[in-house]
Amino acid sequence: MSTLKGRNLISITDFSRDEYIEVLDIAEEFEKNPKQKILSDKVVATLFFEPSTRTRLSFESAANQLGARIIGFSDPGGTSVQKGETLHDTIVMVSSYSDLIVMRNPKEGSSRYASEVASVPVINAGDGANQHPTQCMLDLYSIRKTQGTLENLNIAMVGDLKYGRTVHSLVQAMCNFNATFHLVSPTELKLPSSVKMSIKNAGLKYYQYTDLREIIPTADIIYMTRVQRERFPDPMEYERVKDSCILTASMLQGCKDNMRILHPLPRVNEITTDVDSTPYAYYFQQAQNGVYVRQALMAAILGAR
Amino acid sequence: MDNKKEILVSAIDNGTVIDHVPTDSLYQVIRILGLERYNDEVLMGNYLASGKLGRKGIVKIRNKHFSVDEVNKIALVAPFASIIDIEDYKVVRKYQAEIPDHIDNCVRCANPKCITNAEVVPTRFDVVDKENLKLRCHYCEKFTTKETMKFTE
Numbered sequence: 321m322s323t324l325k326g327r328n329l330i331s332i333t334d335f336s337r338d339e340y341i342e343v344l345d346i347a348e349e350f351e352k353n354p355k356q357k358i359l360s361d362k363v364v365a366t367l368f369f370e371p372s373t374r375t376r377l378s379f380e381s382a383a384n385q386l387g388a389r390i391i392g393f394s395d396p397g398g399t400s401v402q403k404g405e406t407l408h409d410t411i412v413m414v415s416s417y418s419d420l421i422v423m424r425n426p427k428e429g430s431s432r433y434a435s436e437v438a439s440v441p442v443i444n445a446g447d448g449a450n451q452h453p454t455q456c457m458l459d460l461y462s463i464r465k466t467q468g469t470l471e472n473l474n475i476a477m478v479g480d481l482k483y484g485r486t487v488h489s490l491v492q493a494m495c496n497f498n499a500t501f502h503l504v505s506p507t508e509l510k511l512p513s514s515v516k517m518s519i520k521n522a523g524l525k526y527y528q529y530t531d532l533r534e535i536i537p538t539a540d541i542i543y544m545t546r547v548q549r550e551r552f553p554d555p556m557e558y559e560r561v562k563d564s565c566i567l568t569a570s571m572l573q574g575c576k577d578n579m580r581i582l583h584p585l586p587r588v589n590e591i592t593t594d595v596d597s598t599p600y601a602y603y604f605q606q607a608q609n610g611v612y613v614r615q616a617l618m619a620a621i622l623g624a625r
Numbered sequence: 626m627d628n629k630k631e632i633l634v635s636a637i638d639n640g641t642v643i644d645h646v647p648t649d650s651l652y653q654v655i656r657i658l659g660l661e662r663y664n665d666e667v668l669m670g671n672y673l674a675s676g677k678l679g680r681k682g683i684v685k686i687r688n689k690h691f692s693v694d695e696v697n698k699i700a701l702v703a704p705f706a707s708i709i710d711i712e713d714y715k716v717v718r719k720y721q722a723e724i725p726d727h728i729d730n731c732v733r734c735a736n737p738k739c740i741t742n743a744e745v746v747p748t749r750f751d752v753v754d755k756e757n758l759k760l761r762c763h764y765c766e767k768f769t770t771k772e773t774m775k776f777t778e
Contacts (some may be wrong), residue, residue: 331766406744429740429764448738450765469693 324620328435330444332453332489337496344461346616346625347609354612357387358624365418366392367410368445369401369425374585374607374608375445375454379422382614386624391418408437415439420622423447441621448489449485449573454617455584456489458610463494463541465609466580466602470494476502476535479545479565479590481511486584487545488515502535503528506561509551536575542567544583544590544603569594582606634670640687643699648672650702651682656776657698659733660686676707679691693720698731700724701758701774724755735773739765748777766767 324339335343350356364383368376376394383390392414393399407430414421414590415438423434424445431444433449442584446452464470475494477487492499495518503511503526510528519526529535535542547565551619552558566589567581583591583603595601619625646654651671660667666687675681696708700722710718728750734741741748741764749763758771 407740408744408746410685425740426738427743428736428738428767429734429762430743432764433744433746435739447740448765450767 322620324625325623326441326616327621328442328444329453329617329621330431330435330447331449331451332456333495334453340457340460340493342407343457343613343616343620344464346620347457347461347612350463350612350619351609354385354615356385358619359383359622360387362419362622363417364388364390364392364618365414365421366390366394366445367392367414367421367423367425368392369396369423369430370440371395372424372446374610375424375452378607378610379443379445379454379614382611383618385611386615386619388618390420407434411438411442413491420618426472429437442478443617443621449483451489452485453489454610455486455612456493457617458613459486459490459543459584460493460604461584461609462549462580462582467540472498473500473540474502474538475499476504476539476542477511477545478504478532478535478542478567479547480509481505481545481547482509483546483551485559487511487543487567490543491515492518495519495524499524501526502539504530504532504535504565505546506530506557506564508557508561509547517625530561530564532567536571538576539579540576541559541586542579542581544581544587546586546588546590566590566592567595568592569598572598572600575600633673634668634683634685637666637668637685637687637711637716638714639712640685640689641691641696642707642711643684643686643696644681644704644707644709645675645705646682646684646699646703647678647705648680648682651684653702653776654682654684654699654706655755656778657702658686658691658695660684664687665689666730670681682733697723697725699730701728701732724752724758726752728760731777732769733764733777734762734767735769735775736762736765736767739767741765 342453380390411434421442422445426448428448428450431447435442481487549558580602581600648671652750667687671682672680685700706722708720709716750760753759760769
């Protein structure tokens with residue numbers, strides 16, 4: 321039986337390096353054989369207090385493929401939440417109706433709090449700008465699948481490194497695997513010093529750049545993120561830097577053969593569509609991997625693995 | 626103990642004396658210890674002469690003895706405070722308040738988007754840097770520092 325049985329997954333640091341590997345191994349098994357009715361006696365509650373497309377659908381697809389029943393909402397409108405019910409009361413009630421709660425809520429820390437009041441395990445499907453650990457797990461899965469290993473890789477992170485929660489979590493997770501980090505962002509959106517400190521504390525190296533072209537020849541993984549206009553107080557500043565983090569097919573000349581491009585999606589214009597048909601594009605398969613990883617997490621937490 | 630100061634704030638027969646409180650922290654100490662709702666004698670003085678601090682505050686709480694965890698919270702605002710337990714007018718124990726590893730309840734999270742600022746959720750922090758006073762919220766994982774620190778009512 322997995323050590324993950326009955327556990328919550330709120331923050332990527334809740335799991336150890338060995339537990340990441342365990343989840344990825346189980347996910348690999350589900351990729352080969354995704355339709356296994358091992359949760360047919362379980363009820364999974366998906367509580368989405370704000371809209372989500374990929375995350376909610378992939379959780380629900382994962383639960384369905386394992387035979388679990390799904391209850392919940394994709395928008396709090398029309399529920400007792402709109403009548404002013406507290407998160408505490410909603411979670412206590414839903415705990416009594418389900419075996420596992422998957423929750424997205426815009427309030428930061430809401431998932432940790434929910435896990436403390438719930439009588440069943442809670443998986444964080446995003447709590448505002450704080451954590452989105454299942455995205456990080458699927459990023460790890462995609463890296464291992466495309467590179468054959470998680471060890472000793474050159475990981476380039478590109479775009480909004482200041483506010484991008486997926487970037488922060490992935491850096492923290494990859495610190496377990498002797499990665500070298502190449503950080504490409506406009507000066508205004510550099511990786512926060514607290515996250516850089518995690519890299520230093522792990523005894524690893526990072527390099528900072530403002531031009532994406534500099535990292536193309538060395539990267540094993542290019543992890544692209546969206547640079548949002550609203551992050552810039554001065555629109556002129558946005559106009560000045562907006563093209564520095566756009567990846568086009570012509571820029572990929574000279575990259576390593578094993579290099580793959582990841583993106584948590586949705587993308588806007590930071591990866592031009594001519595990249596999609598190159599062998600380096602992996603972002604759509606990455607999103608698909610989310611289903612296997614979420615199957616693995618639910619199966620392990622519910623004691624079916 | 627300096628007798629002149631004792632005259633300014635009378636001695637208590639039993640309870641706790643909190644001495645060497647910075648003058649601008651006295652009312653925060655009272656709030657952190659919940660003394661606004663304490664139903665026995667609380668004596669206090671501020672801007673008293675002090676060899677150690679120049680000027681200081683002092684609080685004497687009659688018939689109340691604190692646990693170390695309770696009283697250590699005041700080290701957030703009064704890092705040099707002395708805690709003196711009194712029984713029958715005698716000092717039975719004297720120690721320094723120390724910044725604890727964890728702080729529950731008394732500090733508000735500086736992140737306006739934190740769940741603890743949206744619902745009635747008691748706050749919890751890990752102290753990650755005692756020297757520069759940096760707290761990490763157990764819930765939203767954001768930092769609250771000396772500059773952004775506010776205390777719960």
